[in-house]
Amino acid sequence: MKISRKHFIVLLVLILGLVFLNFFPNITKASGNFIFKIFSPVQKLFISLGNKITGSFQILFSISDLAKENEQLKQKNSNLELQLTELNELRKENENLRNALDFPLKNSLVYAMSSIVGKNLQGTDDWILINKGTKDGLDKNMAVVSGDFYLVGKIVDAGKDFSKVTLITDRNSMVSAMVENNRNEGLVQKDASAGKIFLDFVPKNETIELGEKIITSGMDNIYPKGIIIGTVQNIDSSENQLFLKIIISPGADFEKLENVFILKSK
Amino acid sequence: MQNFIKTLIFIAIILFLEIGIFPHLKIFGVFPDLMLASVLSLSILKGFKKSLVWIVIVGLFLDVYSLNNYFGISIICMFFAAFTAFFLSQNVFKKTNIASVFPVFLLSITLYNLLFFIIYKILSTPSEFSLIKFIINIVYSAIAAVPVFYSFKKLFSAVKQ
Numbered sequence: 485m486k487i488s489r490k491h492f493i494v495l496l497v498l499i500l501g502l503v504f505l506n507f508f509p510n511i512t513k514a515s516g517n518f519i520f521k522i523f524s525p526v527q528k529l530f531i532s533l534g535n536k537i538t539g540s541f542q543i544l545f546s547i548s549d550l551a552k553e554n555e556q557l558k559q560k561n562s563n564l565e566l567q568l569t570e571l572n573e574l575r576k577e578n579e580n581l582r583n584a585l586d587f588p589l590k591n592s593l594v595y596a597m598s599s600i601v602g603k604n605l606q607g608t609d610d611w612i613l614i615n616k617g618t619k620d621g622l623d624k625n626m627a628v629v630s631g632d633f634y635l636v637g638k639i640v641d642a643g644k645d646f647s648k649v650t651l652i653t654d655r656n657s658m659v660s661a662m663v664e665n666n667r668n669e670g671l672v673q674k675d676a677s678a679g680k681i682f683l684d685f686v687p688k689n690e691t692i693e694l695g696e697k698i699i700t701s702g703m704d705n706i707y708p709k710g711i712i713i714g715t716v717q718n719i720d721s722s723e724n725q726l727f728l729k730i731i732i733s734p735g736a737d738f739e740k741l742e743n744v745f746i747l748k749s750k
Numbered sequence: 751m752q753n754f755i756k757t758l759i760f761i762a763i764i765l766f767l768e769i770g771i772f773p774h775l776k777i778f779g780v781f782p783d784l785m786l787a788s789v790l791s792l793s794i795l796k797g798f799k800k801s802l803v804w805i806v807i808v809g810l811f812l813d814v815y816s817l818n819n820y821f822g823i824s825i826i827c828m829f830f831a832a833f834t835a836f837f838l839s840q841n842v843f844k845k846t847n848i849a850s851v852f853p854v855f856l857l858s859i860t861l862y863n864l865l866f867f868i869i870y871k872i873l874s875t876p877s878e879f880s881l882i883k884f885i886i887n888i889v890y891s892a893i894a895a896v897p898v899f900y901s902f903k904k905l906f907s908a909v910k911q
Contacts, residue, residue: 492799492802495802495803495806498806499806499822499825499826499829502810502813502821502822502825503821503822503825503826505821505822506820506821506822512814512821515814516814516815519811519814519815520815523815527769530765530766530769530770531769531770533766533770534766534769534770534771534773534774535770535774537770537771538771538774602769602815603769603773610779653779655880676880676883679778679779679883739773739774739776
């Protein structure tokens with residue numbers, strides 16, 4: 485396919501024309517929505533196929549650990565069942581007390597399920613695309629959680645049929661959070677050099693243990709209180725730091741995410 | 751036309767690798783930019799002018815798809831990177847062995863990322879910058895670009911035959 489001088493100029497004009505489109509954000513947004521609509525089924529297929537292929541390899545490499553993991557999961561499951569029974573009891577008690585005091589639940593949320601139809605292809609920003617947008621009632625700054633209710637991120641751009649979700653592992657993400665047990669509050673952000681997320685602004689004299697849960701505090705008015713962000717993986721209390729640097733292992737497995745829930749205020 | 755369709759199918763396969771496979775092979779949270787590698791390979795193998803169509807198609811797709819705040823950034827950066835790759839392959843690293851191809855990719859991918867970073871720095875709010883990630887991104891993309899280049903080379907030689 486040869487390109488003549490005339491075609492070359494036409495292409496250059498086309499490129500400049502595309503740049504000029506920036507002055508009309510509505511057109512760029514509408515064209516984005518159109519392309520997502522066409523391309524999203526293909527990309528969903530690519531993501532799911534890729535997950536299956538890499539998943540099969542992972543299974544092959546981890547066969548020896550499966551028995552051990554199975555035992556651990558059984559143990560965890562029985563612990564969780566016990567906790568669930570206790571929680572159900574507490575919920576009933578809470579409901580009864582609320583009814584007695586005539587004190588309704590605040591900040592009730594509804595969940596909209598959505599599929600991931602795209603992932604970042606460029607650079608190092610961590611974001612995903614979901615197949616629901618403004619026409620489904622989604623809007624900017626709505627919190628997004630995984631199927632197992634771990635924090636995933638928030639909507640940063642809502643189109644008509646699609647929304648862009650920034651993950652909590654993105655370098656610009658900030659989440660008001662706290663340590664579940666001792667309720668110490670701080671900010672979860674990304675350590676760009678280490679490529680990990682950490683809880684900042686927790687005083688050095690506090691005792692935090694490895695494996696403790698880090699949950700959202702609700703102070704930023706974006707993420708509802710109580711969503712699990714992850715668990716404490718490491719604590720850096722070196723002298724050159726003013727606060728503890730609590731490295732978090734995120735609860736959500738971002739590589740394998742296929743569906744998410746968007747939290748909408750009722 | 752046959753060449754165009756074959757290239758299109760090949761780019762679709764590369765897109766699948768970039769979307770489906772490489773996100774699982776991240777190094778320091780970074781995975782290679784295979785679409786850029788495709789455009790650079792085309793520029794080296796078919797010439798800058800002939801690769802312009804692909805610069806527009808791939809760049810436009812990435813710009814729309816990434817919901818970049820500024821439309822056309824990928825196309826412009828790809829335009830200069832593809833020209834650099836073509837220029838270097840014609841004037842400095844003339845052979846098509848790995849020792850010549852790798853530095854061409856390394857330099858043109860560096861230019862692409864630098865331009866992208868500078869334009870974003872000028873136009874949008876400043877964000878945290880990690881030099882290590884920046885370097886890993888360039889090196890990883892350049893390494894991954896080598897097999898992409900040879901696959902395209904094989905594809906075009908098969909079409910000629």
